[in-house]
Amino acid sequence: MxxxxxxxxxxxxxxxxxxxxxxxxxxxxxxxxxxxxxxxxxxxxxxxxxxxxxxxxxxxxxxxxxxxxxxxxxxxxxxxxNLAPARDTVERYKLQEWLNFITTELHKNFSPLFQPAIPDEAKTFFRDRLMGKFKYIDSQLAGRDYLMGKQFTVADGYLYTMLRWADGHKMDLSGFPNLMAYKARVAARPxxxxxxxxxxxxxx
Known part of the structure; x- marks a missing residue:
């Protein structure tokens, strides 16, 4: 491949x-x-x-x-x-739910931040939207090692990529302790x- x-x-x-x-x-x-x-x-x-x-x-x-x-x-x-739950299981659809959330609510809201032509006021709007999405994820990570629980899945690699983007745009996520612990956990994987x-x- x-x-x-x-x-x-x-x-x-x-x-x-x-x-x-x-x-x-x-x-x-x-x-x-x-x-x-x-x-x-x-x-x-x-x-x-x-x-x-x-x-x-x-x-x-x-x-x-x-x-x-x-x-x-x-x-x-x-x-x-075990990077994804088995096909046709509820857990697999939950994984797809996370993948869809990351691609539509995080990934696409980051897109304007990479465009020099977009005014700063508009970028502030999208940054605020992203912070709201990260707040939601932080709440969902309470008591979990990864998005699906104890098991690392392909959704975690995607979310980690978005967290690296947040770093690149100097977004302060320190107020989200579950998310910060999660980020460190994923970053430590060889x-x-x-x-x-x-x-x-x-x-x-």
Missing amino acids: KLYYSPGACSLSPHIALLEAGLPYELVKVDVRAKKLENGDDYLKINPKGQVPALGLDSGEVVTEGPVIVQMIADRAAATK KVQEAVAKEAQKAA
Whole structure:
């Protein structure tokens, strides 16, 4: 498999998932502004959306959209890892609920903060919305190690990526003790550290 990624982007989430799953993969860096690969190839020929992540399968097919990709990764490692509850269970739908919440309520509210053309007043609005979403997550993490309870899942890699974005935008989450403890717990995982280190090395 090939993971098309950009350092610092949301593609960190499936990168973490691949390492946690122990699946073989090739890391392919994408310049999302120029829509080019490192070798100069046109990324739009691989993913016409022009965004990361994208996962190139050995069959030649390409799967896009982070919440879908991470579930595919979890399912491919289901025999040896427990990165997602079994299909067709209530717990699996709960995982999808978290993935949908992160992608719509966190990820998309961060998007305007990356746009230089958007006025500061508008960015303040989105920052305040994000703080409200983080407050909700903090309440849900009470008594839990991870979003689904005691077990790390692919949703945790996605939320951790959003928390790194919050750091990048200097958002003060210190008032959310459950969330801060959670962030430290996820950051301490060896495979999470490996993903972050690999992308930092590639970005240098």
